[in-house]
Amino acid sequence: MSMYQTSMVFLVLSSVVSLVCSLVCLESGQCYFIEWEIMSVNSCSIVMTLILDWMSFMFLSFVMFISSMVLYYSGEYMAGDKNMNRFMYLVLAFVMSMGFLIISPNLVSILLGWDGLGLVSYALVIYYQNEKSANAGMLTALSNRVGDVAILLAVSLMFIYGGWNFLFYVDGGLSFGNKEVLCSLVVLAAMTKSAQIPFSAWLPAAMAAPTPVSALVHSSTLVTAGVYLLIRFSPALEGMMCQTVLLLLSSLTMFMAGLGANFEYDLKKIIALSTLSQLGVMMSILSLGYADLAFFHLLAHALFKALLFMCAGAVIHSVKDYQDIRMMGGLVYHMPLTGMCMNLANLALCGTPFLAGFYSKDMILEVAFMSPINAVAFGLYALATGLTVCYTMRLIYYSLSGDFNLGNLYSVGDEAAIMTKPMMGLSCGAIFGGAFLSWLLFPCPYMICMTLGFKTLALSVSLIGGLVGYMLNLMAVNYSLNSLKKYGSTVFLGSMWFMPFLSTYGVSKSFLKSGGKYQSVGDMGWSEYYGGQGIYMVVSKSSSSLQVFQDNSMKVYMLSFLLWMIVLFFIMI
Numbered sequence: 001m002s003m004y005q006t007s008m009v010f011l012v013l014s015s016v017v018s019l020v021c022s023l024v025c026l027e028s029g030q031c032y033f034i035e036w037e038i039m040s041v042n043s044c045s046i047v048m049t050l051i052l053d054w055m056s057f058m059f060l061s062f063v064m065f066i067s068s069m070v071l072y073y074s075g076e077y078m079a080g081d082k083n084m085n086r087f088m089y090l091v092l093a094f095v096m097s098m099g100f101l102i103i104s105p106n107l108v109s110i111l112l113g114w115d116g117l118g119l120v121s122y123a124l125v126i127y128y129q130n131e132k133s134a135n136a137g138m139l140t141a142l143s144n145r146v147g148d149v150a151i152l153l154a155v156s157l158m159f160i161y162g163g164w165n166f167l168f169y170v171d172g173g174l175s176f177g178n179k180e181v182l183c184s185l186v187v188l189a190a191m192t193k194s195a196q197i198p199f200s201a202w203l204p205a206a207m208a209a210p211t212p213v214s215a216l217v218h219s220s221t222l223v224t225a226g227v228y229l230l231i232r233f234s235p236a237l238e239g240m241m242c243q244t245v246l247l248l249l250s251s252l253t254m255f256m257a258g259l260g261a262n263f264e265y266d267l268k269k270i271i272a273l274s275t276l277s278q279l280g281v282m283m284s285i286l287s288l289g290y291a292d293l294a295f296f297h298l299l300a301h302a303l304f305k306a307l308l309f310m311c312a313g314a315v316i317h318s319v320k321d322y323q324d325i326r327m328m329g330g331l332v333y334h335m336p337l338t339g340m341c342m343n344l345a346n347l348a349l350c351g352t353p354f355l356a357g358f359y360s361k362d363m364i365l366e367v368a369f370m371s372p373i374n375a376v377a378f379g380l381y382a383l384a385t386g387l388t389v390c391y392t393m394r395l396i397y398y399s400l401s402g403d404f405n406l407g408n409l410y411s412v413g414d415e416a417a418i419m420t421k422p423m424m425g426l427s428c429g430a431i432f433g434g435a436f437l438s439w440l441l442f443p444c445p446y447m448i449c450m451t452l453g454f455k456t457l458a459l460s461v462s463l464i465g466g467l468v469g470y471m472l473n474l475m476a477v478n479y480s481l482n483s484l485k486k487y488g489s490t491v492f493l494g495s496m497w498f499m500p501f502l503s504t505y506g507v508s509k510s511f512l513k514s515g516g517k518y519q520s521v522g523d524m525g526w527s528e529y530y531g532g533q534g535i536y537m538v539v540s541k542s543s544s545s546l547q548v549f550q551d552n553s554m555k556v557y558m559l560s561f562l563l564w565m566i567v568l569f570f571i572m573i
C-alpha cells in the first residue's frame with residue numbers, strides 16, 4: 001500500500017474511535033483530565049496535562065476525518081511531485097500539532113502545538129519554491145509570530161495563579177490579577193491565528209501552498225485554532241472590554257472578506273476569502289457569549305469548506321493548472337461529479353435549508369439578531385450574509401454554468417477516481433453533518449422569539465444577494481465598465497481595504513528607510529571613518545613608523561646615539 005492509503009486508513013480509524021469516545025463522554029457527562037508533573041519550582045509546578053472531554057474528542061474526530069480525505073486526495077493531486085513522501089510527512093506533522101493543541105488545557109503545552117502549526121504551515125506554504133511562495137510564507141509566519149508572542153506574555157501573566165491550567169481559572173478564578181490584560185492577550189493571539197482585521201492579509205496569501213494543504217489548513221486546522229482557543233477561554237471573556245472590540249473587528253472582517261471576494265478572480269483566493277468571512281461569523285458569535293454555537297459552526301464549516309477546496313483543486317488540475325475563473329466556464333457539462341460536489345458545498349456555504357451550513361449559520365444569525373447588539377454589527381451581519389451568496393453565485397456562473405472559455409486543446413473530466421472518492425465522502429458530511437451535529441450538541445433547542453421580518457431577514461438578504469451576484473455577470477459586453485471610471489474605489493474594495501499592502505510594505509517601509517539611512521551615515525559613514533577604517537589607518541601609520549626604527553639602519557642608529565648624548569649632556573648640566 002502507498003503512504004497516502006495507509007495514512008488514510010489510520011486516520012479514518014482514529015477518527016471513528018474519537019467520535020465514539022466523544023459520544024460516550026456526551027452521554028455520561030464524563031471528562032478525563034490527565035496530569036503528569038515534570039518538575040516543581042517554588043510553588044509553581046511544570047506539568048504535562050491533557051484534557052479528554054466530548055469537545056476535544058469531537059474536534060479531533062473531524063480533524064482526522066478531513067485529514068484522511070485530504071491525504072487520500074493528495075495521492076492523485078501530488079502524484080507528479082518528486083518529494084511526495086516529504087509532503088505527506090509535513091501534513092501528518094501538521095495534524096499532530098493540531099491534535100496536541102486540541103487536547104491541551106495548559107497554556108505552556110498549547111504553545112507547543114500552536115508553534116508547531118505555525119512552523120509546519122510555513123514549510124507547506126513555501127512548498128513550491130518560488131518568490132511568490134517565499135513572500136507568502138514570510139507574511140504567514142510573521143503574522144502568526146504576533147500571536148505566539150501574545151501567548152508567551154499570557155504564560156508569564158498566569159504565573160501569579162500558581163499554574164497554567166487555564167481551565168481551572170476561566171470560570172471565575174481569574175477574578176484577581178491582570179484579568180483584562182490576560183484576556184486581551186488571548187484574544188489577540190486568536191485574532192492572528194484566525195486572520196481577523198488587522199491580521200487578515202496572510203490568509204489569501206497562504207493560497208500559494210498546494211491545494212490539499214489549503215483544504216486542510218483553511219477549513220479545520222490552522223485558522224480554527226484561534227476560534228477553538230477562545231471557545232475554551234469563553235467563560236473568562238464575559239463582560240470584558242475586549243469582547244466588544246472583538247465583535248466589531250470580526251463583523252468588519254466578515255463584511256470585508258465578502259466584499260473582497262466579489263472582486264477576486266483567483267479561484268482559491270475566493271474560497272480563502274469565504275473562509276475568512278465564516279471565521280468572522282464564528283468570532284462574532286463567540287464575542288456575544290455563545291461558544292457552543294461557534295463550535296457548532298466550526299465543525300459544520302470544516303466539512304463543506306474542505307469539500308469546496310477539493311473541488312477547486314480538481315478543477316485547477318483539469319483546466320491546465322489555471323486558477324483564473326475567467327478561463328473556466330461550462331465545467332458542469334465536462335465535470336458533472338465535481339460540479340455537483342462544488343454546487344453542494346457552495347449551497348451549504350450560503351446556508352441553503354437542510355444542508356450543513358444552514359443549521360449552524362441560520363441559528364447564529366437568529367441568535368445574533370435577538371442579542372443586544374448595536375446597529376453597526378447588525379448591519380454588517382445582514383450585508384455579509386447577502387455578500388456570501390453574491391460571490392457564491394458569481395463563482396458558480398464563472399466556473400460552472402457560464403460560457404466555456406478554455407482553449408481548443410483541453411482534457412477536462414472526472415477520470416481521477418482517487419480525487420473524486422474523498423469528495424464523495426465529504427459530500428455526505430456537507431449534506432448530513434449539520435443535522436447530525438445539531439441533534440448531538442443541542443438536545444434542548446434554543447428559544448427563538450422574533451418578528452416575521454427578522455425571521456425572514458437572513459433568507460431575504462440571501463435571495464437578493466444571489467440575484468445580484470448572478471445578474472451582474474449577464475451584462476452585455478458593450479456596457480461601459482464602471483470599475484474603470486471608479487478605479488480607486490474598485491481597487492480599495494477588491495484588495496481587502498489595502499490590507500495586504502499595509503501588512504507588508506506599510507509595516508516595513510519606515511524601518512527599511514531608516515535602516516538604509518543609518519547604514520549610509522553610520523555603518524558606511526562616520527562609524528566607518530572613526531571605527532574600523534580609522535583605527536586601521538592609525539595602527540598602520542604607527543606600525544610603519546616603528547618599522548623604520550627596526551630596520552637596523554646605521555643612519556638611524558647614529559642619529560638616535562646623537563640624541564641620547566644631547567639628552568645626557570643636558571641632564572649632567
